[in-house]
Amino acid sequence: MSDFRLWHYDGVTAVRRSVLLRPAGDGFLLEEPESGWTGAQARWTDLTVIGADKDRSAYGHSAIPGWRMGFSGEVPDGIAMHLPKAERYGRWIDRFGFWPAAGLFTVAAALVVWGALEAPGVIAPLIPQSWENRMGDAMVGDFGGRFCHTAAGDAALHALVAQVDPDHEAREVTLANIPMVNAVTLPGGRIILFDGLLQQARSPDEVAGVLGHELGHVRHRDTMTGLVRQLGLSVVLGGAGGNTGAYLNGVLAMSYGRDAESAADGVAIDQMREAKISPAATAAFFERLGGREAGRGAQAMTWLSSHPLSAERRRRFAAAVKPGTAYRPALDQAQWRALRGSCAADRKVAEFWGDGL
Structure with missing residues (x-):
């Protein structure tokens, strides 16, 4: 259980909620103690990165348009370990760097000029x-x-x-x-x-x-x-x-x-x-x-x-x-x-x- 507070939009209403995150199975529940509201269980794997940096982070839900969860400050370890990582260009490009990846794309393009249609x-x-x-x-x-x-x-x-x-x-x-x-x-x-x-x-x-x-x-x-x-x-x-x-x-x-x-x-x-x-x-x-x-x-x-x-x-x-x-x-x-x-x-x-x- 975590008492870490976040803000949340459920994708159905325009209400911004101040919530608690409680781990549940392979995901979590978001609850708003003041109103007694509890959202549907979400899986960690459903989260998508909207924006993530040192001080502010926001995440969406892959299956629910408009669903948002965000927070500021340092993320507790129990939550951080489950959050998806922000990708600047893509996983393997982030690993090797933009310019090496660009070079590989350029070489690949040159090699397939002969097969322009395919x-x-x-x-x-x-x-x-x-x-x-x-x-x-x-x-x-x-x-x-x-x-x-x-x-x-x-x-x-x-x-x-x-x-x-x-x-x-x-x-x-x-x-x-x-x-x-x-x-x-x-x-x-x-x-x-x-x-x-x-x-x-x-x-x-x-x-x-x-x-x-x-x-x-x-x-x-x-x-x-x-x-x-x-x-x-x-x-x-x-x-x-x-x-x-x-x-x-x-x-x-x-x-x-x-x-x-x-x-x-x-x-x-x-x-x-x-x-x-x-x-x-x-x-x-x-x-x-x-x-x-x-x-x-x-x-x-x-x-x-x-x-x-x-x-x-x-x-x-x-x-x-x-x-x-x-x-x-x-x-x-x-x-x-x-x-x-x-x-x-x-x-x-x-x-x-x-x-x-």
Whole structure:
């Protein structure tokens, strides 16, 4: 038992609590004696470093957005031994140093010039996840307050994500107030749905299919592969400082290869099968969207511009429907209305004002 005091946000309310930490099994409990509040048990392995230095430290929870725990001063040994260590660049890079690691990346790039088309798929998985996360976090800032939030809309989005991504492979899924039929996967496992996509969709099952497809890009780190292919290793070695706008435009304009699209479709179909969500609606959505796109010409930043469809891909979703399966809607009607109306109902969200972000 420890009487060490910390501050804490539970990720549900905006209340900052002064808490005690009590070890419990392979984790701990946070309690606020003054109010009698006790939080859910957390595991030490769930903690992620937000910021840690000599005098101040803050940690998040890998599965609970908004969960925060922090303190100042010297950490008691019984707690310090369990806390994750802050990574500046990544574990093995911190061990050997930035410049030796940069040199190794440069040599690796030179060796694979001959295989330019295949090399990005080999290099991207070697990029430290911490670098990729920071790059995605920086790109999020370029959306400038255009993320939509309402209590009912957020709850509906979380319910949809919980079905399609039960293992929390995506670090965050958000809705942006941008009237384009699009969804984008940023580096670091961030998925952003555009409001135009929700307004075009006729059911939450259609959005579930798109979300599952983007989850496939997260799982396979396709965005980093595409950025390395487009911009070279400079996008990694240079970090995100000063160039986030250019990198974000690169992501928005990115077109994935046939193999990556097929693999992402497979993830979407698998996740929908596990969630008992019919892929028929996604097939119909692709068919409808493809027909409209062909009828009026390609438009910038639409989902089809970065995820070109084919009759074969649409047929694959349709063929994934299993007769006799008891499918269920991804959201009920009240949740679907709340999600689609989230941007319109959020009075604080920034308005979209043009083709650029």
